[in-house]
Amino acid sequence: MTSAGWSFVAVAAQLLESREREVVLGDLMETRESAWRGFLDVLGLAVRRQLLLWKSWRPWLASFGLAFPGSLLLMGFSISVSQTYQKLVSSTVFNATGLTLGPGFTLLLCNVLLLVAWSWTGGFVIGSVSRRTVRVSAVLSFVPCVFCLARFRVESLSRFCLLLFMLPAIWGVHRGLQIARIKLSSALILAAAITVLTIPTWSRSGSWLPNWALSWPAWYLVVMAWRSQAIKDGKRWRAG
Amino acid sequence: MLGEFEYLLITAAAGLGENAYGAAIREEIESTAGRKCSIGALYTTIDRLETKGLLKTWMSDATPERGGRAKRMVRVTSEGVRAAKDFYDAVIRVSRGASWAADRAGSSL
Numbered sequence: 601m602t603s604a605g606w607s608f609v610a611v612a613a614q615l616l617e618s619r620e621r622e623v624v625l626g627d628l629m630e631t632r633e634s635a636w637r638g639f640l641d642v643l644g645l646a647v648r649r650q651l652l653l654w655k656s657w658r659p660w661l662a663s664f665g666l667a668f669p670g671s672l673l674l675m676g677f678s679i680s681v682s683q684t685y686q687k688l689v690s691s692t693v694f695n696a697t698g699l700t701l702g703p704g705f706t707l708l709l710c711n712v713l714l715l716v717a718w719s720w721t722g723g724f725v726i727g728s729v730s731r732r733t734v735r736v737s738a739v740l741s742f743v744p745c746v747f748c749l750a751r752f753r754v755e756s757l758s759r760f761c762l763l764l765f766m767l768p769a770i771w772g773v774h775r776g777l778q779i780a781r782i783k784l785s786s787a788l789i790l791a792a793a794i795t796v797l798t799i800p801t802w803s804r805s806g807s808w809l810p811n812w813a814l815s816w817p818a819w820y821l822v823v824m825a826w827r828s829q830a831i832k833d834g835k836r837w838r839a840g
Numbered sequence: 841m842l843g844e845f846e847y848l849l850i851t852a853a854a855g856l857g858e859n860a861y862g863a864a865i866r867e868e869i870e871s872t873a874g875r876k877c878s879i880g881a882l883y884t885t886i887d888r889l890e891t892k893g894l895l896k897t898w899m900s901d902a903t904p905e906r907g908g909r910a911k912r913m914v915r916v917t918s919e920g921v922r923a924a925k926d927f928y929d930a931v932i933r934v935s936r937g938a939s940w941a942a943d944r945a946g947s948s949l
Contacts, residue, residue: 619899624879626902626909627863644880652884 605635612639615646650733659733662726666817667737670722671765672744673810674715678764681711682757707800714797718814719768720775721790725817727776728824734773741769784825791818842894842927848873849885850894850924854916861900861911862886886914894920 609628613621624645628638653659688704726737745763752759782790794815801807842850852868853860862882869877889895900911916924935941 620883622909623862623899623912624883626906626911627866627879629907629909630863630905631867641879644878645883648880648884 605639609635609638609642612642612646616642616649620645653730653732656730658730659736662730662733663737663740666722666729667726667741668744669813670726670817671741671769672748673814674719674722674765674769675745675748675762676810677711677715677718677814678762679754679757681708681715681764682761684708684711686756710797710800714794715765716768717790717794717797717818719765720772721794721817721821722814723769723772723774724776724782725772725820727773727778728780729776731777731780734777738773781824781828782821784822784829787818787821787825791815791822794818841930842923845881845885846889846894847924847927849882850889850916850920853895853914854921854924860914860916862914863911865914883912886912889920892919893917894923 610625613625616624624642628641633641684704685708688708691704726741727734730737745766748762749759752762795818798811798815801811848869849865852865852872856864856868862879866877866879866882869875869882886895886897890897894917896915896917898913900913902908902910
């Protein structure tokens with residue numbers, strides 16, 4: 601196998617898990633495959649592995665139940681937060697005694713907290729529910745962003761206001777990949793905080809659907825943490 | 841009941857005994873069955889058979905001829921032997937009366 605061919609195979613092998621990558625590259629080296637066949641073999645294995653993952657409900661939930669619709673809704677909410685901020689800035693006045701904040705400050709604060717909490721919990725669930733398909737979830741989340749960025753036509757706002765949710769979401773995905781579950785107490789506080797922060801929108805008709813579409817990941821984390829604690833308690837009880 | 845490729849894999853691994861690992865099983869299947877065996881088919885089938893309890897696999901030490909990389913060793917479990925035997929018996933039973941099987945029996949006498 602030539603070194604150039606070998607480097608293509610090694611790049612394709614990055615799609616495999618580290619243990620399997622070592623085994624497969626070792627097999628190819630031992631059997632002195634051609635670079636082309638080795639490349640196809642590695643790619644074939646990576647595709648088969650991905651397809652097998654999609655037999656479970658988890659990647660479907662993470663990608664099509666959360667990443668795709670979540671990014672669309674969070675982009676809308678990011679714009680809403682930006683507009684609230686703009687209104688607040690235009691109504692805020694400086695006078696001799698100091699800064700007088702406009703009436704929308706509390707609403708803005710609630711919305712910013714809600715945006716961060718929704719984005720973080722959504723990202724966390726995407727990262728923890730289906731780690732090995734997180735790249736597909738990332739693509740499905742970026743596609744609507746690219747589409748909306750290209751068609752954004754609000755004069756007074758920068759198009760990057762659409763992406764306010766991105767940083768907390770990426771942070772959530774990162775944490776989800778690292779720890780998979782959070783403590784029951786933290787999950788409960790987070791879910792309760794999100795629910796309380798949505799209260800001001802309850803009076804608006806038509807807002808319950810996006811609210812719940814973005815809030816369910818927080819309650820999902822509560823259920824997962826509760827299940828995990830129940831399993832631990834059960835083991836401790838049997839051991840005791 | 842095993843699939844055809846699962847049977848080939850178990851039989852090749854059983855024949856190789858202590859030396860059964862990915863590359864060796866692949867070569868054995870290709871040389872005896874006369875068909876191409878992709879790495880994808882091999883390792884996903886090994887995983888499936890291991891999940892069913894018909895194979896057991898573990899990582900060996902790294903070897904220099906493989907560029908310092910480990911092998912995935914394979915051993916057929918007693919359940920695997922039983923499943924392969926059941927498959928073989930079924931093939932023999934279903935083949936009775938088939939012209940090619942009768943010819944083969946005649947030629948071997």
